[in-house]
Amino acid sequence: MALLAIDGHVHLHDFDDPAPVIRRAVQSSVIRMVSVGMDRESNRRSLELAERFPYRVLPAVGYHPWSIRAEEVEATLEDMAKQLPRCVALGEVGLDYRVKVKKELQKEVFSRALELAREQDRPVIVHSRFSHQRCLSMVLEEGVRRAVFHWYSGPEDVLDRILDAGYYVSATPALALRTKHRSAMERAPLDRILVETDAPVRYQGRRAEPVHVWTTLKALAEIKNRSLEEITRRTTENALAFFGLGPLEETPPCDCP
Numbered sequence: 651m652a653l654l655a656i657d658g659h660v661h662l663h664d665f666d667d668p669a670p671v672i673r674r675a676v677q678s679s680v681i682r683m684v685s686v687g688m689d690r691e692s693n694r695r696s697l698e699l700a701e702r703f704p705y706r707v708l709p710a711v712g713y714h715p716w717s718i719r720a721e722e723v724e725a726t727l728e729d730m731a732k733q734l735p736r737c738v739a740l741g742e743v744g745l746d747y748r749v750k751v752k753k754e755l756q757k758e759v760f761s762r763a764l765e766l767a768r769e770q771d772r773p774v775i776v777h778s779r780f781s782h783q784r785c786l787s788m789v790l791e792e793g794v795r796r797a798v799f800h801w802y803s804g805p806e807d808v809l810d811r812i813l814d815a816g817y818y819v820s821a822t823p824a825l826a827l828r829t830k831h832r833s834a835m836e837r838a839p840l841d842r843i844l845v846e847t848d849a850p851v852r853y854q855g856r857r858a859e860p861v862h863v864w865t866t867l868k869a870l871a872e873i874k875n876r877s878l879e880e881i882t883r884r885t886t887e888n889a890l891a892f893f894g895l896g897p898l899e900e901t902p903p904c905d906c907p
């Protein structure tokens with residue numbers, strides 16, 4: 651069986667035409683991708699794409715700290731509560747202490763999102779930029795069972811507590827470039843790492859797509875000093891377990907774009 655990979659975090663809603671992006675991913679054996687939302691509009695787009703490509707696109711709905719607007723909070727959370735049963739995860743949510751949105755409002759939204767995830771038993775995709783400690787405390791307080799700290803680049807002691815609590819961290823193509831992210835992935839055991847692209851984020855000026863999850867996998871193989879085969883197989887198993895998915899079929903019911 652060919653090596654099959656999963657992109658655990660991509661903003662497909664940010665591509666004008668996601669179909670060719672999905673096709674290029676599938677052709678390179680990145681056969682499923684978790685389409686992560688930021689706000690009402692992108693959540694809706696994620697769900698639409700998942701309906702169009704039910705095997706390839708796995709939807710997640712979230713409310714990103716960058717996108718929070720006080721007047722939209724109630725409606726967004728209400729929508730998310732209704733949409734979540736159709737999703738593999740809740741995200742992207744969290745805190746970002748470098749954006750202008752007031753910390754209190756960010757915390758309120760994050761806390762209510764965590765409550766939703768706990769009630770509906772969905773894994774949470776956490777954005778924890780400059781707020782790692784606080785994000786972890788809130789996830790623990792809410793009693794969320796499954797969480798991934800996306801693109802983790804925080805301190806080692808918080809990382810250890812994330813791992814002790816049974817949570818995951820995810821690696822992006824920035825592994826090849828950023829030392830903090832790299833040292834976190836050196837420290838985390840392979841059975842707690844998910845791989846992703848956060849596409850269409852740019853790395854060294856190049857706009858990422860889900861196919862670039864191979865960049866993440868190659869960098870991780872180098873860091874862990876293991877073969878690409880082993881790293882791919884194990885991180886794919888991690889993603890299947892984390893998102894609660896069945897085994898991958900190499901030739902699925904075709905919904906190739």
Ligand SMILES: [Zn+2]
Nearest residue numbers: 659686742848
């Ligand atoms: Zn993201």
